Amino acid sequence: MDALGINFANLVVQVVAFLLFIFLFWRFALGPITRTLDARQERIRESVQAAEEMQKQLAATKAQNEAVLAEARREAQEIIARAREVSEQNIARSREQAQAQADEMLAKAREGIAAEVAQARAELRQETADLAIAAATKIIRANLDRQAQMRLIEETLAEAGGRNGSRPGGA
16 A cells, blocks of 8 residues: 555544544534434424414314304394394284274264264253244144244244254254
8 A cells, every 4th residue: 555655554543533533523513413403393393283283273263253253143133033023012012002092082982972962862852842842832822823833833943943053062
């Protein structure tokens, strides 16, 4: 090897130095760098997993929020439906009360009209009786012929018409 210009002692020293360099480099430089890179890779992997987990939680929360919102909408529709039902019941009840009041007022008005009609008939009967009595009295007082009797009846009726016109209610 001397012919090639290689000194065996130098070669051994260089190989030992090179191996020592590799060992020291591996031990103090490459090992910590590798561990640092491995740790960094692990942190990145954990961060990605955490991000994926957060994304899953976000999706679950979104689904839960949509479910809650749908439930709130359903409850709102139920409340609106109940309010409509109550208002329709109130309207129906008010209509029934108004109809009952109207029927009652109509019944009272009919009773009042019936009472007035009965009173008017009673007054008419009384006046008719008074007229008959007045006519009979006049006819009895005066024994007159047929023409005089007719004239007396007409006068009595005219007097009765004057009384009826001055009577309150004008029947």
